[in-house]
Amino acid sequence: MNARFHFLASIALAAAAVAGTADAQVGEPGRLLASNCFQCHGTNGQGPGFDTIAGKSASEIYQELKDFQAGKEGAGIMAKHSMGYTDAQLQLLAAWLATQR
Amino acid sequence: MDRRRFLGSAVAGVVGSTLLSCGGGGGDDSTVTTTEPPASTAPVIPSPTIKSRVIVIGGGMGGATVAKYLRLWGDAISVTLVERMPTYTSNIMSSLVLTGQRTMSSLSFSYDTLRSKYGIATVFGEVVGIDPVSVKVTLADGTVLTADRIVLAPGISFDDVPGLGTSDKMPHAWQAGPQTALLASQLNAMPSGGVMILTIPKTPYRCPPGPYERACLLADWLKINKPGSKLIVLDANPGIVIEVDNFTNAFTGLYGSVIEYHVNTEVISVDPNAMTLITTAGNFHGEVINLIPRQRAAPLLAVAGLNNATEGRFGRVNVLNYASTVAGAEKVHIIGDASATTQPKAGHIANQEAKVCADAISRILSGGSPDPAPVTNSACYSTITMSQASWLHALFQYDPGTADMKAVAAASGASTGWDVENFEDMETWFNALMGDSFG
Numbered sequence: 001m002n003a004r005f006h007f008l009a010s011i012a013l014a015a016a017a018v019a020g021t022a023d024a025q026v027g028e029p030g031r032l033l034a035s036n037c038f039q040c041h042g043t044n045g046q047g048p049g050f051d052t053i054a055g056k057s058a059s060e061i062y063q064e065l066k067d068f069q070a071g072k073e074g075a076g077i078m079a080k081h082s083m084g085y086t087d088a089q090l091q092l093l094a095a096w097l098a099t100q101r
Numbered sequence: 102m103d104r105r106r107f108l109g110s111a112v113a114g115v116v117g118s119t120l121l122s123c124g125g126g127g128g129d130d131s132t133v134t135t136t137e138p139p140a141s142t143a144p145v146i147p148s149p150t151i152k153s154r155v156i157v158i159g160g161g162m163g164g165a166t167v168a169k170y171l172r173l174w175g176d177a178i179s180v181t182l183v184e185r186m187p188t189y190t191s192n193i194m195s196s197l198v199l200t201g202q203r204t205m206s207s208l209s210f211s212y213d214t215l216r217s218k219y220g221i222a223t224v225f226g227e228v229v230g231i232d233p234v235s236v237k238v239t240l241a242d243g244t245v246l247t248a249d250r251i252v253l254a255p256g257i258s259f260d261d262v263p264g265l266g267t268s269d270k271m272p273h274a275w276q277a278g279p280q281t282a283l284l285a286s287q288l289n290a291m292p293s294g295g296v297m298i299l300t301i302p303k304t305p306y307r308c309p310p311g312p313y314e315r316a317c318l319l320a321d322w323l324k325i326n327k328p329g330s331k332l333i334v335l336d337a338n339p340g341i342v343i344e345v346d347n348f349t350n351a352f353t354g355l356y357g358s359v360i361e362y363h364v365n366t367e368v369i370s371v372d373p374n375a376m377t378l379i380t381t382a383g384n385f386h387g388e389v390i391n392l393i394p395r396q397r398a399a400p401l402l403a404v405a406g407l408n409n410a411t412e413g414r415f416g417r418v419n420v421l422n423y424a425s426t427v428a429g430a431e432k433v434h435i436i437g438d439a440s441a442t443t444q445p446k447a448g449h450i451a452n453q454e455a456k457v458c459a460d461a462i463s464r465i466l467s468g469g470s471p472d473p474a475p476v477t478n479s480a481c482y483s484t485i486t487m488s489q490a491s492w493l494h495a496l497f498q499y500d501p502g503t504a505d506m507k508a509v510a511a512a513s514g515a516s517t518g519w520d521v522e523n524f525e526d527m528e529t530w531f532n533a534l535m536g537d538s539f540g
Contacts, residue, residue, distance in 0.1 A: 031174070035456045036478050036496075038537045039449055040530055043173075049533025050526075077480060077492045077516070077526075084478065084496025084512030 030096030033089055037097065044100045050078075058091075058098035065090050151179040153466045154248040156238050158228050158401065160184030160212060163437030163451035164254030166538045170459035172219040176467050181222045181246060182215065183238065189539065192308070193448050193481075194531055195277035196315040199285045200322040200487055208277055210539045231405035233430035250462050252423075252434045253407070253416075254455070255399035257307050257446070262394050268373035271392035275307065287389045288319070294329035298378060298387035300368055301336040302395040305411065307438050307446045309343040310493055312336075312393060314483035317348070320356040321486045332360050333385060335378070337367040337395070343445075344483060344515045347491045351519075355486070368392065398439035407433065410441035417441050420499065420506050421471040422461035423454060434458050443505045444497055450479035452538050474499050477506060482527035485519040490527050492516045 037045055037053060045053030053061060067073050068082035069090075085093070155175075157168045160182055168182045189210045197203040215221040224246075230239035231251065238246045259273060272280040272287070291297065297319065301312040316334050323330040334352075341348045352360050366382040371392065378385045378392070397414035407425045410417035416435040417426040420442055423434040436458050437451035444450050454477060461471035477497045482490040496512035499505075516523060 032456060032460045032472050033476055035170075035460075036453060036476055038456075039452055039478075039534045040480065042533055043169075043537050043540075047533075048536055050529055075517070077494050080494045080512055080514060081478060081480070081496060082512075084476070084498070084509040089476065 028096065030092035030094075033085075033093040034096045037093070045097050046100060053097050054100040056098065058094040061097050062090055062094035065094065150177070152177045153250075154179045154181070155250045155252060155462060156180075156246050156248040157182045157252045157254060158184075158231075158238065159254035159256060159399070159437075160186075160189055160223075161254060161256050161437065161451070162448035162534075162538050163455045164252070165189065165210075165212070165215060166452045166455035167252050167254065167436060167459050168221045169215055169219050169538070170456050171462060172221060174459055175463040178463065178466060179222070180220075181224055181248070182212065183224045183226060183228055183240070183246070184212070185225065185227060187211070187225055190277040190281075191448075191531075191535065192275070192277045193534070194527075195274070195281050196311075196318050196484065198277075198281050199274070199288055199315070200318055201285070202487065205277075205282055210535055212539070214540050228401060229404075231401065231433065233405055233407065233425065233427070233433045236432050249466060250432050250434065252436060252458060252462070253401065253405070253439060254435075254437045254451070255401045255439050257396045257438045258399045259394040259396055262368060262392065263370035264379075265371050265373060265392070270373040270376065271371060271390040273393045274391060275311075275393050284389075284391055288322075288327075291327055291330070291389045293327045295327060295388040296331050296333060296386065297323065297389040297391070298333045298335060298385055299391045300378070300393055301334065301338065302393055303337045303367070304342055305415070305441075305446055306393070306396045308481075309445050309447070310348075310481065310483045313341060313344070313348040313352075314485070315391075316360060317351045317356065318484040318487060320351075320359040324356075324359055325487075330359070332356070333387065334360055334362045335366040335368070335380060335382075335385065336362065336364050338364065340364050344491065344493050346517075347483070347485065347515055347519060351485050368394075396438075398435075402435070402439055405430070405433065407435060415439060415441035420457075420504070421473065421475065422465065423458040434462065443507065444477060445479050445495070447479060447481065448538075449481055449534055450477055450497075452534065453477040453479075473501075475506075478512075480530070482523055482530060483519075484524070484527075488524055489519045489521055490523040491519040492523055492526070 040049050041053050042049045065082045068079045155171055155178055157164050168180045171178050171180045191208040194203055195208055212223050227241040228238055229241050236248050272284045274280040274284040299316050320332050352362050366380050368378050368380050370379045402408040402416050407416040407427050407430055409427050418435050418440045423436050424431045425433045425435055436454045438446035457475045464471055479495045482492050484490050493515045495508050497506035497508050500507035
């Protein structure tokens with residue numbers, strides 16, 4: 001997953017270079033998707049709130065969300081929430097969240 | 102001029118702290134390398150000059166969040182937040198003031214962090230005019246503000262109720278503030294064995310589960326504090342509009358001896374001196390009446406000519422960027438309860454609409470286009486008793502076919518029943534949500 005993040009990051013850098021601006025913030029993959037987590041887990045997943053997400057790896061975050069989707073973590077609000085995303089979306093948002101420390 | 106002063110004072114607060122932690126990933130690094138040494142050792146100034154300006158009108162859940170995220174995510178966007186009040190009073194949790202479980206001050210949130218941490222300029226004043234074409238805002242004191250974009254987050258207003266006039270005998274307490282405290286004092290003064298009435302307006306109104314959870318909470322409070330009292334719930338809708346299982350079970354089971362529930366009962370007029378409601382199902386008298394009128398966007402939408410949906414009540418928007426769909430007003434965005442979308446009117450999802458809007462504006466102002474597949478979510482807890490709650494959730498995906506946000510069925514629904522743990526989680530949720538919006 002780390003390799004995946006570096007891959008994503010290099011896409012962002014390349015995109016910025018192509019655009020000829022320093023504005024690689026725009027269009028960061030996964031960021032807007034991941035922001036759906038912030039209401040309950042704090043801005044950038046850094047709390048305060050329910051479990052802090054920042055600091056976890058992309059594979060950890062992705063696997064937890066898959067477990068929620070599969071009903072392995074009960075039938076609470078997070079299980080319901082996880083079922084709204086496609087697999088590709090989960091991968092994107094997990095990759096972005098893993099950049100937060 | 103203004104531009105320089107803004108940079109000097111406001112952006113200084115952002116340097117080194119916020120922008121380092123906000124952008125995340127490779128994006129930030131590339132921003133840094135063109136202008137500054139590595140992020141960890143030196144402050145990062147996003148750009149030598151402000152590239153664009155956004156005015157946000159309304160400092161509620163949507164307005165505060167969009168202002169914050171425009172600064173977090175935007176490429177050197179200056180943000181001015183225009184708001185009437187120096188502090189925000191949260192509607193979320195405000196029914197707990199009625200039962201004495203929260204204070205009004207615990208619902209108060211300042212704009213200090215938005216100013217100091219994110220470099221947002223605040224202007225406390227009344228907007229009297231908006232020119233959507235030239236992107237200008239006129240304040241009551243004559244000040245004219247110009248920008249590249251305007252975001253309207255003015256919230257709701259209430260229909261006039263015939264006969265009510267300026268009487269405060271039938272408060273709505275649906276915009277937390279003086280009316281919340283007023284209704285609390287009226288409830289305290291109510292005799293045991295008395296009758297309280299709560300009216301629910303036709304949809305769409307702010308916070309779909311809100312009136313039902315308030316009814317449940319107050320029924321519990323009445324049972325304990327005003328024995329023998331009755332709570333008459335007059336619903337203008339044909340039935341409970343959301344979380345039907347939980348509220349039905351609570352109304353008929355837990356509160357079967359307290360709540361009397363009437364559907365299709367719309368208030369026609371009122372007589373505040375007689376404490377009587379004249380409705381489509383006859384007259385009702387109560388000692389305390391919580392009259393929640395039908396709702397529309399704040400008057401500002403009509404002033405700007407943007408109230409083009411729901412029979413002129415709300416503003417239709419493009420949900421990819423929340424721009425108004427009124428021709429020529431594409432540079433004015435409407436988020437939160439004032440907009441007409443398939444999403445509920447509530448603070449949690451207004452926060453997410455704000456992020457979609459901020460992301461889209463930051464992309465547009467940098468020459469790009471909005472994310473073609475935004476996702477939003479709505480989540481909340483409902484007080485079923487004074488110590489137990491349920492939860493309610495929905496997740497929305499953009500549907501290119503209808504150009505609307507569409508609820509994902511598997512991700513939409515409520516808890517099965519209610520418990521103490523959810524009530525505790527409600528507190529955690531509230532603190533997190535307010536932190537993400539104002540902190």
